[in-house]
Amino acid sequence: MRRRGAVRSVALGAAALVVSGLLGACSGSDEGGGAPKLRGEITFGVLAPLAGDLAERGQDLVDGAQLAAAELNDQGGVLGRQVKVVVEDGGCTSATGEQGATGLAAKKVVGMVGGLCEDAAVAAAKAMAATGTPFLVSSARADRLIEAGVSSAFPMEATVYQEALAAVHWMAYRSAQQVAVLDDGSPAAQRLSGLVTDRLKADGLPVSRQSTDGPDLAKLAGTVTASKADFVYWTGAAEPGGRLVSALRQAGYTGNFMASSESDSPKFLQAAGEAAEDAFLTTAAGPKLLPTAADWTARFKDRYRRDPGRDAMQAYDALRALAQAVRQAGDTAPSKVVENIPRLEDFTTFTGVLRFAADHSLTYDNYVIAQVKGGTFTLASKLRTD
Amino acid sequence: MKAKPLVAGAVALAMAAAVQLGGAGAAFAAGPASSPSDNSAHGGGVLDDVHNVPTTAVKGNVTFIDNVRGVSGYSALNFINYKKYGYDFMFANGTGGLAVWSLKNPKHPALVSKITAAELRLPGDTQDRFWEGENMTVDPKRKLVFLTRDPRGFGGTVSTGQSGVYIVDVKNPWKPEVVTFHPIPAGHTATCINDCKYLWSVGPANTGTPGQDPSWKGVPVRVTDIHDIKHPYTFDQAVDLGRHDGVTDYVHSVDVDKNGIAWASGEGGVRGYWTQGRHYDPVLKRKRVATAYDPVPYAGGTVVATNPAGTEFFDFFDHNAYHNTEKVRGFDKGELLYITNENITTCSQAGEFKIASLKGSYDGEGWRSTPENPFRLDLISHWSPWGKEGSATTGSCSAHWFTVNGNIVAQGWYGQGTRFIDVSDPRNPTQVGYFRVPAGEGVTGGSASAVYWHNGLVYVADYNRGVDVLRFDGKLAGKPDDKICWNSCDK
Incomplete structure (x- = not known):
């Protein structure tokens, strides 16, 4: 039975590790030509509806984030550490969003991406506010998130x-x-x-x-x-x-x-x-519209045997952005990562430069x-x- | 007009400076609340500043009042009135960044804040050197200052550097804050359009920066929507193309007249555009809505070269312009265009101040000009300080930025300093005042970039000296302007 809004933990980290390990074995290394030697893990959380009417989009979002993690690991991880992704079902309501965020916080995530429904995303952002954990909201519309004014939340969608x-x-x-x-x-x-x-x-x-x-x-x-x-x-x-x-x-x-x-x-x-x-x-x-996403679409299709949707593309960009902020911070302390999100250097998404205004809206929208x-x-x- | 003897003049200047700087000097100390430059009651104090007394100055009909340094020398100034304080603030940008002065005592600007070039650096920059911000533009209503970044700034080149604009919030002039740096594929100067809801960014000379058409010889006008400064948007389509006999070339300056017409100056002439309202388009031969991003041509062109030696680029390099919307002598209302022709060459042949008539250019002629069939405006007169009283014979001597009050043009001429030119008879411009600062012991030699009439005083943005505060002692010809146009002069 599919239960809309059910909160369940999905242990994808191990799978991601296996996949990324395989990718890593195919790539070169600075040290001796083998796979990059990654020490320790950095865990990012993914919040998405995994049941109900939006389950398909939720899975698309999760897949996009996982692809980003795999590619990051293939390129040497973040701060020399393996990127691990954990997923929580954030459903589509305020209650499930808050539960999902709480679940991710318990897993000590360095930051999280996702958020598809506005109610769930706003509640999750507020739930994470206490710890200051950065949250790149990849799919939910931005208006209410900006109104909420959560200092650690950054919507990657535009406003009305x-x-x-x-x-x-x-x-x-x-x-x-x-x-x-x-x-x-x-x-x-x-x-x-x-x-x-x-x-x-x-x-x-x-x-x-x-x-x-x-x-x-x-x-x-x-x-x-x-x-x-x-x-x-x-x-x-x-x-x-x-x-x-x-x-x-x-x-x-x-x-x-x-x-x-x-x-x-x-x-x-x-x-x-x-x-x-x-x-x-x-x-x-x-x-489907962006020529700049063609290569990525092919990689996604190769991995998941289907075309990516918008949610996958957004989550992929969000996780990469989060990783870049951690790299720039040189640290996983939430405040330092959050500080770096508005000033990502040499970072572009499929639509162009990613920058946030003082109110955390996208300076240049999508x-x-x-x-x-x-x-x-x-x-x-x-x-x-x- | 008689020049004061240099020695006597120097003594007088030194004395005047000593007296007048006493007021400014008092501002540096933690003085009583009544101190002329103590702004603590208004939100903040003052910063240390340097005052260079020009004991070597050569001058006529001009009194030196003060000099302030701020962060560096400057290419441009602008002013914003703050009703809540009851006085103006002066903003200057130059290689050192942005400096802000209170004009509570307009004779002695008090430095209240700054944003250094180091604070303006972007990732990848290799120098702490802002460049250049000529023709600085501001939004007096929203209290915004726009610092135009040339690709040659911060260690860049025309082909490798990053151009664009820093949008600075100066609601609290004691605490200016950079809202954003917005990259634009143009950036030598910029001008507010339509009450600062749009920005026209222009220049520099060479293309090679990303986003430029390889056929362009210079960067034309790039239009940025700044209704919402959190979300600036630059249009992909440029404006004022084909300006030099059909070839798209360098636009150097945009100056908005009192009727709201935006005049784009640069290589190939000066052309005016309606940017609001419904107007007849003489190029498309129909009435249409004018906008900042799709303006309607009004009039303009360039004039014949006046330099007998001839230089390919500078002959038609109309650096900046002022459209006089009034009637002057026998000329029709709005007929005259005052133009700086910049030409960096020997002093005897350096760029001049020119006056042209717009007659015959109202039917799109300036937009149909070609090398084979060039259209040129009638040149009414041209003027330079060469051979005139108080002038140097060597150095950099070209005409540069000016502002107009009544019929007196106050203009910067690099090493030739500040010149006051009476244009009451447009066919015979006449010098009626000057102020030039040769280098001397303890005196920083002047290089006047731009001169601004402001509330009865004259402020000079000097590339070397910072800002000189002057008083023009001659007679103001014509009707004094209620509002002086400092780059953008919307109604």
């Missing part, structure tokens, strides 16, 4: 505000002259549409904003077309987003159409049909622009200049 920035910047690249921002009335969609509208107004761009929770998208499309908008941004759900772009094209709209990350779904493509072609999307970068080409999402722009 940063998705708004991505949308506005892409409109700039497309030389938008008149923008229509539409949402489906849900709080999340309204928040994003409000942020985008405010920023466009601040730049003096003509913009209209409209909420629609009704089915009459044809009427809405007619209104937008009559307004002479040349850029439409939809922040609502995927399926109505697909129907909206279809209705707009039927109404004769020839301008740009872009949807938010909510529409990063087959439902959008199915509902839009041929009208989806050339539509843009603000979405968080994943391995939102990219996707575009539908031939019925699939492709990368239009990384929106990064670093």
Whole structure:
């Protein structure tokens, strides 16, 4: 029986050791050509939902972290010590997140990565705050984590505000002259549409904003077309987003159409049909979109016999970042590791330089622009200049 | 105007300095609360500073008041008013980093804080040498200072160095804090655009740094969104391309006029852009919305070379410019452009101050100019200190940065010092004051980078001396400006 939110310990450290040992045997060494001689262990924790609806994503996250650990060990470990990964099921609720974090703390982890659901991640971050154990939150959305203000927690996802920035910047690249921002009335969609509208107004761009929770998208499309908008941004759900772009094209709209990350779904493509072609999307970068992740994807596939998801990529980067912070600190003391996380040197993720602002939000976020080409999402722009 | 005899002038200067520095000197001690430079009631004290009295100064119609050193010599200054304190603070950047002075007593700036070059070092840097921060820009509302890092700073080169901007929070001027260093593929100077919601970073001359098109001869304008300084974003698309008869070249300076038009100066001329509002685009031949990242051309171009010797690069190197939005003599309102043509060569042929007319450039002519069919602005006049009263005959003598008050241009000329030029008759610029500091025993020789009118006084950013505080004793021609433009002059 799969129990959603169940907390269970998974002893993966030994497996990681075996795997990394095999990889190490294939690599060179500074001393005598054998495997790197690693003395002692550094244990990193991984927090992920391992049961329930998100178990598959949770396992993806764990696999990404394990791959990072194996590769770190292959390269000589961290501070000359073997990287060991221990996993706790953090589930998706505040209670399970706190339990998972407590479990990892009991294993004396140097730091932890993971966190997929916001409730669980925030609770886990707060639970770790007392010890100051660094927590690189790899998959949960950043907004509430930043609001929580936990000094040892660093979200590696962007905020809603940063998705708004991505949308506005892409409109700039497309030389938008008149923008229509539409949402489906849900709080999340309204928040994003409000942020985008405010920023466009601040730049003096003509913009209209409209909420629609009704089915009459044809009427809405007619209104937008009559307004002479040349850029439409939809922040609502995927399926109505697909129907909206279809209705707009039927109404004769020839301008740009872009949807938010909510529409990063087959439902959008199915509902839009041929009208989806050339539509843009603000979405968080994943391995399928990023050419820079191609080699890594191949390594992941070779190890796990499947394609990696976003959670794996994020956890892989998070564990590497944590290891880099330990290296720079030259120590495993939590305060020293935390101190080094905002100033990682020569460290890049698959999207670019990893830096954190004073509030621990990503200085340079991981939102990219996707575009539908031939019925699939492709990368239009990384929106990064670093 | 008559130059004061050097000896008498030196004595007078020494005496004046002795008297006036008494005020500044008192600030160094833990004096009473009424001490002119004691800012403890406002949040902090003052730091030790050095005052170099220019007993060798050659001057006319100018009184030396004080000199402050801070952390080094400087390429630029800027000023921010703090309502809560009731006075201004002065910010300077140079090789030594950032220095901050209280202007509670504007005649005697009191050093209150600094960020040294060592504190600005980034991983991989090999020297503690900030470079260079000309045309320093600030956000007076959010209390931010932007230190523009040239790739040649900190031991780097144009092709290996890291360019970008340090964003410094100076809400508490006694405790400036670097919010972030943001890398930008440009970084000789930078200017706030649209009330400092965007930053235009420009230069330097050579490409070779990552992110540059190999066909570019210099770095054009890079636009950075700084609405939110925690998350600065630099656009991949550059602005002001094809500026030198169709070739993309070095933009050296951006100066925003009182109407909000951003004037980009550099190799190939000076071209103005609307960055807000809906305007007719004379290049695209249609009305459209102007933004900082997609500005609408307004007018501009370059003028014919005035150096008879001719130098390939410097002939058309319009270093910085000021668009006078007012009517002057017989010229239309907004017709005149004041330009520094920098040319580092012998003093007799060094770069000059030029005045050009924008007439005939409002229909995109400056954007269609080619080597075969070059467009040039009408040159109204040009001026240099060569042969003028108080001038040197050797050394570095080119025109450099200036500010304008009424019809008096106050300009830095490297070794030629500070020059006050009356442009009431734009066809006949006339020197009405000067201040030059030759090196002497105990006197640091001057190299004036930029001169700033400020609340009745004149502050000189000097590459060698730090900051000289002067008073122009001549008659101010024209209507005094309510607001002096120090690089960005949005309404």
